[in-house]
Amino acid sequence: xxxxxxxxxxxxxxxxxxxxxxxxxxxxxxxxxxxxxxxxxxxxxxxxxxxxxxxxxxxxxxxxxxxxxxxxxxxxxxxxxxxxxxxxxxxxxxxxxxxxxxxxxxxxxxxxxxxxxxxxxxxxxxxxxxxxxxxxxx
Numbered sequence: 001x002x003x004x005x006x007x008x009x010x011x012x013x014x015x016x017x018x019x020x021x022x023x024x025x026x027x028x029x030x031x032x033x034x035x036x037x038x039x040x041x042x043x044x045x046x047x048x049x050x051x052x053x054x055x056x057x058x059x060x061x062x063x064x065x066x067x068x069x070x071x072x073x074x075x076x077x078x079x080x081x082x083x084x085x086x087x088x089x090x091x092x093x094x095x096x097x098x099x100x101x102x103x104x105x106x107x108x109x110x111x112x113x114x115x116x117x118x119x120x121x122x123x124x125x126x127x128x129x130x131x132x133x134x135x136x137x138x
Contacts, residue, residue, distance in 0.1 A: 008091070013091070014091050014092050015090060015091075015092055016090065016091065017086055017087050017089075017090050018084055018086050018089060018090075019081075019091055021081065021082065021084065026078060026082060029074065029077075029078050029081075030075070030078055032074070033070070033071050033074030033075050033077075033078065034071070034075070035071075036068075036070045036071030036074065037068070037071035037072065037075070038071075040067035040068040040071060043060055043063055043064040046060070047060040047064065055116050055119060058111075059108070059111065059116065062107075062111065063108060066101070066104040066108060069100070069104065070097065070100065070101050073097055073100070074097055077093055077094070
């Protein structure tokens with residue numbers, strides 16, 4: 001059975017407060033959000049093993065926190081949907097979770113593209129300036 005995305009975005013379908021449970025949908029969502037949790041674990045292990053510099057460590061930490069957040073919220077949503085809780089199992093929560101993902105990803109990419117290069121440039125200028133200063137005597 002192919003997925004009809006136009007049907008997904010109709011208001012009656014999207015805002016159904018107690019949608020039916022499809023085991024294929026539960027398995028698909030479990031794999032999707034489980035991959036986020038797995039990515040968080042991999043990022044955590046990589047960050048601890050590699051001993052990254054401060055800026056890359058912050059960047060990896062931000063990605064790790066984002067993947068933990070989305071993965072755990074998604075898995076809680078799957079549990080609530082499986083239990084068929086009224087209102088909390090609505091399909092519109094998937095859109096909200098993906099919107100949170102988009103906002104977090106935008107903030108991280110802005111940090112990666114704007115803050116890190118400007119900070120590295122400032123550190124390089126400070127290093128060039130400091131090489132002309134007299135050294136401290138011990």
